Amino acid sequence: MISKATIDRIFSTIRVEEIIGEYVQLKRAGSNFKGLSPFKDEKTPSFVVSPSKQIWKDFSTGKGGSAITFLMEIESFTYPEALRHAAKKYGIEIEETVFEPSEEQKAAQSEKELLYKIHEVANDYYQQQMHETAEGRAIGYAYFKERELKDEIIRKFQLGYSPEQKNAFTTYALDKGYSKEILEKSGLSIFPEHSPGGVDRFRERVIFPIHSFSGRVLGFGARILKNNVKTAKYLNSPETEIYHKSAVLYGLNQSKQAISRKNLCLLVEGYMDVIALHQSGIEHVVSSSGTSLTHDQIRLIKRLTENVTILFDGDEAGIKASFRSIDMLLSQGMNIRLLLFPDGDDPDSFARKHPQEYTEHYIETEAKDFIDFKSEILLRDAGKDPIKTAEAIRDIVKSVAYVPNALKQEVYLKEISARFGLSEQSLFSELGIQKQVKQQGTRPEVKPVKPSMEVVQGPGQTIDPLLVLEEKLVELMLKYGDQIVERRNEAGETYEITVIEEILAHLGEDEYEIQSPLNQRIVQEISEGIAKSELRSGHFFFSLMDEELTGKVADVLINPHENSDWSKHNIFFQKEEEVVPKLVHDVMIRHKREFVMAMIRKIKNALAEDGDQTENYMKIVKLNELRKEMDTVLYRIL
The missing domain is CATH 3.90.580.10 (Zinc finger, CHC2-type domain)
Incomplete structure (x- = not known):
């Protein structure tokens, strides 16, 4: 703990x-x-x-x-x-306190956590096998050295080796106390009927661990080195609770800072492409691991940048398959460029042949926008056939239809018009057709709108001013709770009190009941803090790790908009934090006034009942007098 x-x-x-x-x-x-x-x-x-x-x-x-x-x-x-x-x-050493979980707590350890743990164990095992065993160094380490990888890059990507023995890791994991069930669910081991001792999925392969955005091992890619074996060259972990291939990009954990810094992501096909570019000093690169690009993968990139350059090795089938990726990237509002390396080269071989500066310059100057790229590929196939040429142009316009921004669409169509000598009007007509085709058979998704406040005004509804003022009082405690304000008592003597203590005292008067359940929880936590001599304002609630609470507190503490700097025009505004004493005082009086008005309404509703109502009339008179006193304080004009 x-x-x-x-x-x-x-x-x-x-x-x-x-x-x-x-x-x-x-x-x-x-x-x-x-x-x-x-x-x-x-x-x-x-x-x-x-x-x-x-x-x-x-x-x-x-x-x-x-x-x-x-x-x-x-x-x-x-x-x-x-x-x-x-x-x-941040390099902070973790200090643990003695805590022995009960048997019930041990049994409750989640399968998900066990999956993370067994992948960590496997990752350490594969690295140890490659660096510290004769077989690993002779086969796995030698392979990576043959690919000209330096030791620091091998360590950076945590590359490893799974030995030839069919159940080496399975036996190792079982001996460490991991069950057959978790080994099977992780995909690291297979337990066929004819082999009760289990079989390692990745035996006799070099290992590429696949990390999450934060660096946790989710699964593995593995490459067999023998050419005479009839099996897939690359083998990946199966889908598990923690590994979803379509939602992961290889190298993202190692590349995310460079992508953000460069405001550009290079997208390649294979593991070695990523690793070789990193070794050459080009670190803003990820791989889709041989799969077709997915919306989830694009969203991962979009967290860091909207600019993507796709690097190809010139394989014709791969280039044609890239057209789908182009449309998907455009539909997500991404800015894309594409680059074909010279025949016989891929990102891996090109990066090993040339220094970093040359490779970076080549990518920057040779990459084309999607219009030029598709034109070059499609028109090369069309030759002089006018029908095929028209189809090629229609295919390019179809990609433009995926662009969500109307201004960008117009710019792209102007570029196509200039390139092919076609009228913009005909291209816009084709764009309209392509949009209809794209949308055919689909309906716009209608998502329920979650209200950002607990009080909503709609048809036939009115905002409860008492609840609005209650929200404001809670907001003031969260924002300025530990601030000390100066007050005077009835004798004219000055005293100091914190905002939290003053508002809690106000809420405790007149048997007022907090209306909002969430506000009840906040006020209860603050009251318990006072009992323990603690002032629990905004940041305290983040430590409770309650999503509803933290969302509300963050909403209170962060203003999405900021005032312009009007001081340069000699116009000055007082900031809220500069008028906290008056603000707290006014909100408390307004809140008490609305509470009094609510009490008057409640008594008036009771006047219809049978019996002597003299007492109720007297209450209304006294409450109205109190309301008038508060109106005077608030400078109301009556």
Whole structure:
């Protein structure tokens, strides 16, 4: 169990903008950063990070919280896992407190965590086999050296080797206490009827571990080295609870910072393409691992950049298959370029032949936009056949139809018009046809809109002012709870009190009941803190790791918009934090006034009942007098 001192050290050291910056391309927006939501497709950035407050808020989904909360959301980490990941990133040593889980807790250990653990064990095992055994060095290590890989690159990508013995790893894992069931579910071992001792899936292959965005091992790719064996050259882990091939990009963990820094992602086909480019110093590169590009993979790239250059080795089948990837990337609003290497070269061989500067320059200058690329490929096949030429142009316009931005569409059509000498009108007509074809048989998805506030005004509905003011009081406690305000008592004596204590005292008067269940929880936590001499304001609630609470607190603490700098025009505004004493005082009086009005309405509704109503009339008179006193304080004009 991680000690409280370590947790405090982690929270005081980590920077939310650095943690999130590895997953989302952030751009400065005043004192905050903004980016596209990593949790939902959107075109306008609504994801806000506040370095000063060390929190984030995703206004498209309502999620928000601290850096640790973000790691839990994006990586499906548990709280301890997120803490350990952050500690590792910042070089913080984890101090453990003595904690022995019960048998029930041991039994409750999730299968998902066991899958992560067995993959870590396998990854260490494969690396140890390659570096520390005679067989591994003679076969696996020699292969990578033959491919001209340096030791630091081999270590960086954690490359390994699975020995020839058919159940070497299976036996090793069973001896360490892992069950046949978890080995089988991980795909690392197979247990056929004729071989009860199990068989290693990747035996006698070099190993390429596949990592998540944060660096956890999800699965493996493996290459057989013998040419006379009738089996697939490459073998991948099967789909598991933690590994979904269509949602993973090889090399993303090692490349994400370079992609964000360069604002460009190079997309290649194979593992060795990624590794060779890294070794040459070109690190902003990932691979789809031989699969067709998927929407999930594109979304991973889009967290870091909207610019993609696809690198091909000139294989005709692969080039034609790339047309689908072009349309998918365009539909996600990506800016794409494509590059064909010279005959006989792929990214791996080209990077090994040439120095970094030459390779980078070649990619930058030779990459074409998708219009030029498709034109070159399709017109080469069309020759002088006018029908095939028309079909080629129609195919290019079809790709433009996938572009969601109307302005970009017009620019692309102008480019096609200039290239082929066609009228823009005919191209726009074709674009309209292609859009109809693309949309045929589909209906727009109607998603329910989640209200951002607990009070919603719609047809026949009115906003409850008492609840609105209750929300404001809770907001003031979360934002300024530990701030001390100066007050005077009835005798004219000055005293000091915190915002939290003053608002709690106000809410405790007149038997007022908190209306919102979420506000009830917040006020209860704050009250319990006061009983323990703790002032629990905004950031305290992030430690509770409650999604509903952290979302509300982040909503309170982060303003998605900032005022312009009007001081340069000699126009000055008071900021909210500069008028907290008056603001708290006014909101409390307004809240009490609305509570009084609610009591008057309640009594008036009771006047219809039988019996002597003299007492109720007297209550209404007294409450109206109290209301008038508050109106006077609030400078109301009656």
